[in-house]
Each structure stands twice: as structure tokens, then as C-alpha cells.
Amino acid sequence: MRDTVFAIARNTFKETIRDRILYSLLAFAVLAIAGSWLAGSVSLGQETRVIQNFGLTAMLVFLLVITIFIGTQLVYREVERKTIYMVLTKPVSRDAFYLGKFLGLALTLTVVTAVMGAAFLGLVALKTNTVSAIQVVAIGLMLFEAWLLTAVGMLFSSFTAPLSSAIYTFCLALIGHASTVLLAISEKSAPIVGSIIQFVYYVFPNLEKFNLRNEVVFGAPVDWVFVGWGAAYAVVYTGALLLFGIAIIRRHEF
Amino acid sequence: MSSRPFFRSPGYLALIALVLAYVVQINLDAQRFYSSSTAKVEVSLNYFIEPQPPSPTNARLTSFGATEFMADWYWLKIIQYYGGGDPGGQYRKLAEMFHLVTELSPRFTAAYQTGLLILPGEGFVDEAIALGKKGQDRLPERWEMPYYTGLVYHISKKDYAAAAAEFERAATKQGAPAITKLFAAIYYKEANSRQTAYQLFKTIYETGETEFARERAAKYVEHLNIYFMLEDATRRFYSEIGRYPKNADELLSARYVESIPPSPLNQTFLIDPVTGTISETKTGSS
Numbered sequence: 001m002r003d004t005v006f007a008i009a010r011n012t013f014k015e016t017i018r019d020r021i022l023y024s025l026l027a028f029a030v031l032a033i034a035g036s037w038l039a040g041s042v043s044l045g046q047e048t049r050v051i052q053n054f055g056l057t058a059m060l061v062f063l064l065v066i067t068i069f070i071g072t073q074l075v076y077r078e079v080e081r082k083t084i085y086m087v088l089t090k091p092v093s094r095d096a097f098y099l100g101k102f103l104g105l106a107l108t109l110t111v112v113t114a115v116m117g118a119a120f121l122g123l124v125a126l127k128t129n130t131v132s133a134i135q136v137v138a139i140g141l142m143l144f145e146a147w148l149l150t151a152v153g154m155l156f157s158s159f160t161a162p163l164s165s166a167i168y169t170f171c172l173a174l175i176g177h178a179s180t181v182l183l184a185i186s187e188k189s190a191p192i193v194g195s196i197i198q199f200v201y202y203v204f205p206n207l208e209k210f211n212l213r214n215e216v217v218f219g220a221p222v223d224w225v226f227v228g229w230g231a232a233y234a235v236v237y238t239g240a241l242l243l244f245g246i247a248i249i250r251r252h253e254f
Numbered sequence: 255m256s257s258r259p260f261f262r263s264p265g266y267l268a269l270i271a272l273v274l275a276y277v278v279q280i281n282l283d284a285q286r287f288y289s290s291s292t293a294k295v296e297v298s299l300n301y302f303i304e305p306q307p308p309s310p311t312n313a314r315l316t317s318f319g320a321t322e323f324m325a326d327w328y329w330l331k332i333i334q335y336y337g338g339g340d341p342g343g344q345y346r347k348l349a350e351m352f353h354l355v356t357e358l359s360p361r362f363t364a365a366y367q368t369g370l371l372i373l374p375g376e377g378f379v380d381e382a383i384a385l386g387k388k389g390q391d392r393l394p395e396r397w398e399m400p401y402y403t404g405l406v407y408h409i410s411k412k413d414y415a416a417a418a419a420e421f422e423r424a425a426t427k428q429g430a431p432a433i434t435k436l437f438a439a440i441y442y443k444e445a446n447s448r449q450t451a452y453q454l455f456k457t458i459y460e461t462g463e464t465e466f467a468r469e470r471a472a473k474y475v476e477h478l479n480i481y482f483m484l485e486d487a488t489r490r491f492y493s494e495i496g497r498y499p500k501n502a503d504e505l506l507s508a509r510y511v512e513s514i515p516p517s518p519l520n521q522t523f524l525i526d527p528v529t530g531t532i533s534e535t536k537t538g539s540s
Binding site: 039043046056155185 | 298300311314315316317318320321323325326329359361364368400474
């Protein structure tokens, strides 16, 4: 099964990396990162700060867009084009198909992140002559977030249309980042509201576990315990989502 | 197919609806900030182009975790807003914007400093002080926070005692310029806390890092020594004669003091014959 998974992953990687939309998005992302230099130049002496914040946020936005729009179409497109029948008639299990699709896109996202990260770090190095560990780790954690959201997008796309999947994934990304703030607010709210928010906080993916971007501008040392737990959380949560997706696709009638 | 009048097309109606929504928003906004019956509502062009900052909580909730980015975004908006000039002469949202930026980025030193320099001049004195206090809470290691707050107390509030307390606090922080302690002493003197000022000046004189600070402190120590000498003599004069001296020369002629050295700060000492209070005035100004 491992070989089958890798074969599908390789194919998915080739398919997504050749996507012209991906190239245009990547070009815009690099342009946006470079544009942060312009924003920095009108920031009253806060160039380094603005370049880092704008650059990292541009990376996040484009990574989210790519994750949502490609992740939610992967499985659906195979079903719509009926190519899934050709694959599943061969000795390929549905589990291997689903996992291969995920790994292929995860690899594409890794390449995309590497390209954007190189552009960002290059720009920062050009400005400050240094690259710090926290900048690299923050980018790495962003990739964990993208992988997790890919699993979310694929899960939704296994039972609903791409547009709905994209909307649900986007909402989940928003909730995932806002739940920490909501939890802090809930301390002052009614017990029932507090309980609901606590439910949201613990059940929905907490994407703030992958957020070191706000520490980058202060050049803080890397909190490896935070990073380690974040990575563990990403592995466990992504694993759970993939298992759910596999459970759904096993029952799916094509 | 008969063509409908252009104003009945959905696009045109949508445009009208959008304009109406904008008008309602401006109206609501004006009511929100100027609901007091005494407040005069003046609408300048800037009110229509001024930023509409969200609450810090809403900004945080919709930031996708990029709170530092959001802070920078509104920081650039402040620069545009303040740099663009206000036809109405008021920057109604300025304090709100600085509050938002520093809530989103609690360790954004430059935002606090800029706010403390700009806000008092635009009429937001209390807001500036609140910003300075917030900065002291969030950046307790930075001397700039109490230092800039002290400046606001001095320039905008004329509250020298509070300014002195801020400068004294700033002087205890690492990296604070040596002169900060001198400022604290000067303000304590201005606020009539002369004993506190004396101790501060003495410490600067003995431990000051720069020649300028030590020289300046020495002059203040000498000046205050003369002041305390006159104060003591005035007290003895009153207890023995039953009234206060008419001026400093009377203390000299009655031999309560041997001499009155000139103040190194070029000030003349005046004694109030009714209350016995000693005050200083610039030599030649009275």
C-alpha cells in the first residue's frame, strides 16, 4: 500500500505543481512579499518591523488561498471527471487514494512555502544582513497549519461541493485563529456562552498553536517547547482529520 | 423588448443603496461621538475620509492571528491620517487609533512614543497619559515610557510633581540618559518638593555619568543650600521678633545670616513678609 500511496502522491504533486493558477498565485505572493519593502519605506523608521509583518502575513494569506482552493478541489475533481473510477478499478484502495492525494498536495505546499520563504528571508537578509532562527521556525509552523487545513479541505470535499468546502475551510481557519481570543473574552461572559466557546476552543483546530509570526518582529528566542507541542498537535489533528476523511470516502458511493 | 429607464436598473439602484448606507454610517458615527447636547457637530471633509478603526477585540478576532501585522496596518493609517492634514483641524480618531495599535501590538515602542508626542498637541492629553501608563505596564524595562509621560505632564498638564515622579521612574531604568535624574530633580524643585529635589541633585552630583549633569546638579545643590539657609534664618527671625523679615537683606542686617551668596542659577530670593514663604525669581526680572 505504501508504494501505491507514494505513486498517487507523486502524481498529485505533478498535477498540482503544473497548475497555472498555482503559478500565478505564487507570482502574486512573491510580489506581495517584495511589496512589503514599499510599505516599510513609508512607516516612519519601522522598515524592518513592517517588512517582516507584511511579508509573513502575505505568505499566510497566499498559503491559505492555495490550500483552500486546491485542497477542496482535489478529490472532487477526480469524482467529477470520473477519473476516480479508473483509479479505483485498479488494485488501489480508497485509503491509499485519499492519503496519496493528501501527501501530494502537502508536498506541493512545502515547495510553495519554500519558494515564498526564500523570497521573504532574502528580503529580510537584504534589509538586516541577518536571518534569525525564529523567522525560519515561524515559516515552518505556517506549513504545519497549511497541512492541517489541507486535511480539513479534503475532509469537507469528500462529502460536499468545492465552493461549500472552501467556505467551510475558510470559516474554520478564521475560528481556529480567533478561538484563543474568544476564550479570553468568554471569562467575562455568561457560563453557557463560556461553555460553548470552550467547546469551540478544544474541538475545532486551534491554529494559534502554529503562530509564531507575532514574535518574529521582536527577535525573540525560539520556544522549542511551543514548537514541539505545535508539531505534535499538527500531526495528531491532521491524522484524525485524514482518518475521518478515509471513513467517509470508504462509504462513498461513486 | 422595451428598454427600462436607466435609474431602474439594478446596478444603479445598488449604487444608490450603497451611498445611502454610507450616509447612514456617517450619521451614526457622528451621533456616537457627538451625542452630548452641548457638543457642536462640525463636519469637515476629513470626517468622510477619516479612518474607522475597529475595536481591538474585533481586530484581533478577524486578524487570522496576524495581530502584529494589523498593528502595522493601522500604524501606516495613522501616518497617512496625521500626515495628510485635517481640514477641520481635528483628528477625532487619533487617540482611538493609537489605542488600537498598542492593543494589537503591546510592545510596539515607537507607537507609544509617537502617540505621547502627537496626542497632547491635538487635545488628547488624558489619552496620551493613559497611553504612557499602558506603555509602562507593558514595557516596564523601557525608560522612554515614563520619560515621555513626564514630558506630557510637564508641557500639557503643568503638573510638575507628576512629571518629576515620571522622570524619577525613568531614571531607574536601564539605558536612561543620565540627565533624566536631573530632570526629576528640577521638576521636584518646580513643584516645591525641595527636599526631594535636593536629595536627587546631591545624588546626581556625586554619581552623575556626564560632566554636564554633575556641573548642573552642583549648581542646584548650592542654590538649594542657600534656600534652606534663608528658610532656617526666617524661621528663627519669626520666633525671636514675632514677625517675618521684609526681605532677605533684613536677615543680613539683623545678623541672622552672615552673608547671602549669589545663586549659581542667577536667581534672587524673595521673602513674603506676611507668610514668610521664600520664592525665587530670575535676577533682573523683578
